[in-house]
Amino acid sequence: MNYQWYPGHMTKAKRMMQENISLIDLVIELVDARAPLSSRNPDIDELGKHKSRLILLNKSDLADPGLNQRWMSFFKEKGFYVLEVNAKTGQGLKAIQGMVREACKEKIERDRKRGIKNRPVRAIVVGIPNVGKSTFINSFAGKACTKTGNKPGVTKGKQWIRLNKELELLDTPGILWPKFESEEVGRKLAMIGSMNDEILQMTELAEALVTYLLSHYRRALLDRYQIEEDGQSYTAQEVMEAVCENRKCYKKGQEPDYEKAAALVIDDFRSGRIGQITLEEPV
Numbered sequence: 001m002n003y004q005w006y007p008g009h010m011t012k013a014k015r016m017m018q019e020n021i022s023l024i025d026l027v028i029e030l031v032d033a034r035a036p037l038s039s040r041n042p043d044i045d046e047l048g049k050h051k052s053r054l055i056l057l058n059k060s061d062l063a064d065p066g067l068n069q070r071w072m073s074f075f076k077e078k079g080f081y082v083l084e085v086n087a088k089t090g091q092g093l094k095a096i097q098g099m100v101r102e103a104c105k106e107k108i109e110r111d112r113k114r115g116i117k118n119r120p121v122r123a124i125v126v127g128i129p130n131v132g133k134s135t136f137i138n139s140f141a142g143k144a145c146t147k148t149g150n151k152p153g154v155t156k157g158k159q160w161i162r163l164n165k166e167l168e169l170l171d172t173p174g175i176l177w178p179k180f181e182s183e184e185v186g187r188k189l190a191m192i193g194s195m196n197d198e199i200l201q202m203t204e205l206a207e208a209l210v211t212y213l214l215s216h217y218r219r220a221l222l223d224r225y226q227i228e229e230d231g232q233s234y235t236a237q238e239v240m241e242a243v244c245e246n247r248k249c250y251k252k253g254q255e256p257d258y259e260k261a262a263a264l265v266i267d268d269f270r271s272g273r274i275g276q277i278t279l280e281e282p283v
């Protein structure tokens with residue numbers, strides 16, 4: 001597969017992250033709950049060392065609830081603070097404030113001992129494209145926030161969103177470059193929509209998705225496309241043929257339109273219409 005990130009972009013993104021991270025106390029990292037490892041860039045651990053860390057399993061509404069729990073335990077065991085959220089509806093966001101206090105307790109205590117009062121925790125939101133960073137900032141900061149900085153007469157520079165007297169958020173998220181360490185990771189990123197669809201082979205991608213669903217979420221897949229469960233070991237190709245038939249994806253002359261069917265299956269998956277599905281399990 002061909003990807004749209006190039007070394008130049010990565011260097012630039014990395015430089016920006018380094019600059020921004022030096023200003024903050026807490027890194028709020030968003031991952032996609034449907035592929036929590038593939039949607040992380042491990043370089044964030046190096047960039048964010050010595051900082052407090054909070055991982056948000058976002059889009060948890062689209063992911064398998066049982067696996068959300070297992071991924072929470074996985075990250076907790078690695079020493080991260082972690083929460084399951086839905087940035088779109090705001091579900092789970094209320095718990096963040098308390099967790100920030102907990103994650104940054106050493107800094108808060110240090111400030112208190114030095115007699116520094118009311119210095120809020122400064123946080124940055126980071127993640128690879130499409131994990132929901134902007135949605136999160138909008139829902140979390142809401143309308144109640146006030147922006148500081150970049151106003152006439154106020155210190156020029158970064159825009160901070162003051163959420164309350166304890167917490168400020170950098171208004172622009174840090175974009176992490178997706179990792180391309182294997183074709184499998186690339187494929188999962190493509191399935192969850194973290195890559196530019198124009199460069200993807202949608203029919204191949206849909207077949208790979210269907211193959212995974214057949215082995216992990218068979219019932220949900222067959223139900224969605226009204227394919228009878230008669231103990232057969234369907235192949236991905238047969239499922240795609242059935243999708244063409246049941247959803248009337250035909251070209252002129254009744255020839256099956258596999259591209260149309262592929263786009264349909266991928267869109268159904270991304271929107272959660274096949275069910276709550278997670279593409280990887282913690283090991």
Ligand code: G4P
Nearest residue numbers: 058059060061085086087088129130131132133134135136
């Ligand atoms: P980014 O800044 O990290 O690039 O991501 P952004 O906020 O633009 O979000 C990418 C897409 O993910 C958006 O959908 C957004 O609505 C959706 N999204 C974000 N958080 C959640 C979540 O927790 N659950 C669900 N189900 N979706 C979420 P879009 O297709 O670009 O727009 P729209 O269909 O919402 O209008």
